[in-house]
Amino acid sequence: MQIQELKLLNFRNYEKVQVAFHKHLNIIYGKNGSGKTNLVEAIYVLALSRSFKQNSDKTLIRNDTDLTKIEGTILSNYKNVYKVILTPEGKKVKIDNNKITKISDYISKINVILFNPSDLRMIKDTPSIRRKYLNIAISQLNVEYLKQLNQYNKLIKTRNIYLKQMYLNGNSLQSYLDIITEKLVEVGISIYTIRKDYIDFINSFIQEIYKKITMKGDLKVIYCSDYANKSKEELLKFYKKNLSKDLAFGKTNFGVHHDDLDFKLDNLSLKDYGSEGQQKNAVISWKLSEIEIIKKEKKVTPILILDDLFSELDVEKIENIFKFINKDIQTFITTTEIEKVEPLLKGEEFKKIYVENGNLKEM
Ligand SMILES: Nc1ncnc2c1ncn2[C@@H]1O[C@H](COP(=O)(O)OP(=O)(O)OP(=O)(O)O)[C@@H](O)[C@H]1O
Ligand SMILES: [Mg+2]
Numbered sequence: 001m002q003i004q005e006l007k008l009l010n011f012r013n014y015e016k017v018q019v020a021f022h023k024h025l026n027i028i029y030g031k032n033g034s035g036k037t038n039l040v041e042a043i044y045v046l047a048l049s050r051s052f053k054q055n056s057d058k059t060l061i062r063n064d065t066d067l068t069k070i071e072g073t074i075l076s077n078y079k080n081v082y083k084v085i086l087t088p089e090g091k092k093v094k095i096d097n098n099k100i101t102k103i104s105d106y107i108s109k110i111n112v113i114l115f116n117p118s119d120l121r122m123i124k125d126t127p128s129i130r131r132k133y134l135n136i137a138i139s140q141l142n143v144e145y146l147k148q149l150n151q152y153n154k155l156i157k158t159r160n161i162y163l164k165q166m167y168l169n170g171n172s173l174q175s176y177l178d179i180i181t182e183k184l185v186e187v188g189i190s191i192y193t194i195r196k197d198y199i200d201f202i203n204s205f206i207q208e209i210y211k212k213i214t215m216k217g218d219l220k221v222i223y224c225s226d227y228a229n230k231s232k233e234e235l236l237k238f239y240k241k242n243l244s245k246d247l248a249f250g251k252t253n254f255g256v257h258h259d260d261l262d263f264k265l266d267n268l269s270l271k272d273y274g275s276e277g278q279q280k281n282a283v284i285s286w287k288l289s290e291i292e293i294i295k296k297e298k299k300v301t302p303i304l305i306l307d308d309l310f311s312e313l314d315v316e317k318i319e320n321i322f323k324f325i326n327k328d329i330q331t332f333i334t335t336t337e338i339e340k341v342e343p344l345l346k347g348e349e350f351k352k353i354y355v356e357n358g359n360l361k362e363m
Contacts, residue, residue: 001076001111001300002330003043009069010062012038013358020362022351025331029338030355036334039355040114040305043332046072047110047303048136049084049093049103053118057086074110076300082110104147108140111294111302115287115309122286123270123279127260134261137290138198141297145194148187155184156252164250177243185235188256192227195259198293199223205289213281213320221286222262226254276312284309288324305332310340319344 002023008014013035028036041060044052051060061068070084083094092099093106100106122133139146159180166172203220210219227235238254239246246253263270263282270279287304294302304325310318322344325331335341338352352363 001074001303003046003072003110003303004075004079005073006039006042006046007069007071008042009067010065011042011068011070012060012062014038014042015062015358017358017360019353019360021330021332022349023330024327025325025345025348025350026333026353027338027341027345027350028332028334028353028355029336029341032336034355035358036336036355037116037307038358039353039360040307040332040334042070043072043303043305044112044114046070046082046084047112048107049091052114052116057091058088060086061088072110076110104143108143111140111298111300112305113287113290113294113302114305114307115284116305116307117280117311119283119287120276120279122283123263123274127258130261131259134195134198134259138194140290140294140302141198142194145191148191148194152184152187152191152256155180155187156255156257159184160251163246163252167247167250181239182236184252184255185232185239188227189232189235191256192225192259195225195256196223196228199261201293202286202289205292206285209288209324210281210285212323213285213317214278215316215320217265217278218267219263219265219282219285222264224260224262225256226258227256277314277317280312281317284321291329301328301330303330303332307332307334309333310335310337315344 003021004023005018005020007018009016028039030036041051041053045060050057053059066087068086072082074080074082081096083092083097085092085094091103093103094100095106095109119133121129135146135149159177162172162177162180166174166177199221206221207219210217230238242254263274263279265274265278265282268274270282274282291302291304294300306321309321313321333341354361354363
């Protein structure tokens with residue numbers, strides 16, 4: 001899969017630009033604040049209809065304007081033109097000028113794997129952030145998964161409201177709670193199974209990839225879930241036994257909404273023991289594992305974006321990472337230090353794009 005051309009209108013610090021990309025490797029360089037991340041963010045938004053950054057969609061619209069348009073020509077089995085149009089009121093997505101009404105029918109069509117320094121949060125931050133990363137990764141493969149996740153979240157909401165009611169007026173029906181709980185367990189088991197299979201899949205790649213980058217250390221990802229190794233009957237019993245706790249808290253204390261991931265390097269949690277570089281290499285290994293999974297499951301090669309990969313990594317690690325970027329993966333690399341990156345790409349064909357103040361120069 002590759003993006004051949006990108007057109008931006010009023011996207012962040014870009015007013016109106018059009019750029020053609022190299023089918024293999026694109027190096028985007030320029031000073032801090034020039035618009036490098038913004039450019040690759042546009043490719044990400046084109047694919048997923050929203051940013052990887054936490055701030056709202058509105059910040060994507062160039063200041064003092066009220067509409068942004070991202071348009072990209074994507075070549076996969078077919079060639080299609082994708083469009084995302086954002087206004088403060090909402091967003092529209094189109095494929096070949098046909099409006100797609102359900103966003104879930106749009107995303108998962110363009111596969112993009114992006115690394116950005118903020119992804120270290122995947123290790124350092126809270127479980128909810130790790131679940132978010134996991135959910136985005138799985139939803140690129142499995143559209144049904146998002147639907148189940150929505151259903152589960154609705155059930156949790158309903159159950160929590162009912163628990164509060166039961167607590168306040170003790171005469172509420174236990175049988176209604178039982179119906180919600182049973183449905184919750186069924187959907188929860190399904191989410192647990194999809195997540196477990198996905199982490200198993202990740203683990204079948206990540207150890208080897210990490211080792212190839214760093215030359216030492218055993219990395220694996222542990223999936224931590226309340227639902228681990230429990231049958232439906234055991235789970236139902238558990239909810240029954242802990243009802244008084246749920247009633248006292250007015251919420252569901254147990255379930256896949258508490259799932260977490262633990263990155264272990266040589267059996268120590270990277271969150272507590274890992275260096276910045278080790279954490280970074282672990283996240284990159286996760287992303288490269290995602291690529292392998294998409295290749296296997298969807299028979300397409302995603303677009304790879306490495307935003308600001310080079311800070312904190314030594315040359316040896318960078319060279320090892322480059323070994324994974326073979327000719328069939330279209331790759332985007334942003335850097336402030338072109339003179340450091342270029343010598344590492346000896347023999348490779350690539351395109352250099354210079355960014356200055358929201359202007360692009362193809363070199
Ligand atoms: N909605 C917006 N409208 C106008 N300008 C914006 C908007 N959002 C961000 N910017 C500007 O974009 C610039 C940042 O661009 P970007 O993050 O792409 O820089 P960068 O080249 O990646 O820099 P670095 O090397 O520091 O990572 C800032 O100057 C910021 O003010
Ligand atoms: Mg940047």
